[in-house]
Amino acid sequence: MEIAGSTALVTGSNRGLGLALATELLRRGAKVYATARRPELVDLPGAEVLSLDITDQASVDAAAAAAGDVDILINNAAFTDGGNLVTGDLDRIRAVMDSNYYGALTMIRAFAPVLARNGGGAILNVLSAAAWNTVDGNTSYAAAKSAEWGLTNGVRVELAGQNTLVSALVPGLIATKTLRDFATAQGLPLPEHLLIEPAALARLALDGLEAGDVEILDPMSAEAKKTLAGPSLAFDLASL
Numbered sequence: 001m002e003i004a005g006s007t008a009l010v011t012g013s014n015r016g017l018g019l020a021l022a023t024e025l026l027r028r029g030a031k032v033y034a035t036a037r038r039p040e041l042v043d044l045p046g047a048e049v050l051s052l053d054i055t056d057q058a059s060v061d062a063a064a065a066a067a068g069d070v071d072i073l074i075n076n077a078a079f080t081d082g083g084n085l086v087t088g089d090l091d092r093i094r095a096v097m098d099s100n101y102y103g104a105l106t107m108i109r110a111f112a113p114v115l116a117r118n119g120g121g122a123i124l125n126v127l128s129a130a131a132w133n134t135v136d137g138n139t140s141y142a143a144a145k146s147a148e149w150g151l152t153n154g155v156r157v158e159l160a161g162q163n164t165l166v167s168a169l170v171p172g173l174i175a176t177k178t179l180r181d182f183a184t185a186q187g188l189p190l191p192e193h194l195l196i197e198p199a200a201l202a203r204l205a206l207d208g209l210e211a212g213d214v215e216i217l218d219p220m221s222a223e224a225k226k227t228l229a230g231p232s233l234a235f236d237l238a239s240l
């Protein structure tokens with residue numbers, strides 16, 4: 001997938017990895033729709049900013065109508081703090097699943113016809129290494145990312161006929177405020193040597209997309225995937 005000259009839409013572009021992805025896309029010569037539920041928080045010169053709530057069908061439909069030239073869709077936006085499955089608040093658990101799974105699916109269903117009209121293009125879903133094990137304190141997020149991994153694999157099969165590349169970016173630990181806040185709340189030290197900066201991850205993601213990779217992994221997520229061949233393991237920050 002050629003980035004230069006393409007048109008990309010990135011969800012959750014106001015901060016963190018979404019902002020880094022949108023910035024790197026612009027640097028590589030793409031036109032970028034930078035979207036967020038609060039578009040006034042998007043500060044990215046050169047991008048076209050759109051309001052978008054991925055959990056609201058009308059908002060998604062409006063974005064698809066406004067961005068009819070898109071040939072790269074990046075599903076990055078997600079609610080991440082649902083807590084544990086057995087003891088957590090059920091509304092927050094549903095919100096995690098709603099954004100990570102149904103939000104991504106709603107975006108794909110809306111934009112698949114757009115991508116088809118524009119030659120096929122690509123979809124990049126931002127997952128997590130937690131999809132391949134779990135993380136105590138936020139098992140609902142891990143479960144939602146597992147579901148999104150299955151969604152990604154299914155959509156890849158369904159959209160192959162329209163020549164749409166469907167890729168999964170599976171990061172380990174991203175050096176974002178969200179992760180740091182979670183670690184602080186759980187009283188966990190972060191292994192700074194294993195954190196990947198959003199800008200570096202964005203470069204890795206787009207390199208993989210240009211190469212046609214269906215899964216794009218950093219070193220930590222590559223190790224996490226190996227655990228699928230053995231017994232289920234927890235993602236234990238304290239042991240890293």
